Amino acid sequence: MSRLAVVPGSFDPVTLGHLDVIERAARLFDSVHVLVVHNPDKPGGLLSADARAAVIEKAVADAGIQGRIEVAQYSAGLLADYCTQVGATALVKGLRSHTDLVYETPMAIVNEHLAGVETVFVLPKPENAQVSSTLVRQVIALGGDVTPYVPAAVLEAVRAQ
Numbered sequence: 001m002s003r004l005a006v007v008p009g010s011f012d013p014v015t016l017g018h019l020d021v022i023e024r025a026a027r028l029f030d031s032v033h034v035l036v037v038h039n040p041d042k043p044g045g046l047l048s049a050d051a052r053a054a055v056i057e058k059a060v061a062d063a064g065i066q067g068r069i070e071v072a073q074y075s076a077g078l079l080a081d082y083c084t085q086v087g088a089t090a091l092v093k094g095l096r097s098h099t100d101l102v103y104e105t106p107m108a109i110v111n112e113h114l115a116g117v118e119t120v121f122v123l124p125k126p127e128n129a130q131v132s133s134t135l136v137r138q139v140i141a142l143g144g145d146v147t148p149y150v151p152a153a154v155l156e157a158v159r160a161q
Contacts, residue, residue: 005029005120006081008037011052012045013154015136017128018056019063021046023095024122033086034060038075046137049073049139051157059151079107091119096129113158 005025011018012033025032036052047055056071074082083091091111096103101121108119124131131149139146140158147155 002030002096003090004031004033004086004088005092006033006035006083006086006088007092008039008074009124010133011056012047012092012133013052013129013136013150013157014056014059014076015128015133015150015154016065016148017094017096019059019065020062020125020128021092021122022056022069023063023065024139025092025120026065026069028120029067030156031068031070032092034069034071034090035079035082036073037079045139047157047161048096049075055151055153057156058156062151062153063149073089078114078149079099080111080117083111083115083117088115093119093121094124094134095121096124098108110152121135 004123005028007022007025009018022032022034034056038049051070053073060069093104095104104121109115110120136146136149
């Protein structure tokens, strides 16, 4: 039986912390869908969904992350629906702090109820513990250097805009 996991997120932009979670998921599961989802609570954004998906594909390749990884986009419904459609058995989420756990726990419970999909939480490497896409967007907007926090593919995409 093949075990498929979904690593969902807005990934605007993808960070080195995200890549760490994707790599861990690829080691734990037979295949992984990295799913760029539309989050209605996050208006606008740095990159379009298409650009985010392209950046993730390049970043995963550049990082040499092994495993069957597919990058997809989804904005048509519940994450649980996507998991059911593709036959996913798990969601993989990174937790940076107790705040993330408080935010993610209700969603994990509902996703298990709606689709029978388990949520697997992974802790960050210390160097990624405080990095978020929101923080990266703010630093970029103010002209700061985000090189320590994002893969080169993000820097290339931002410069190309």
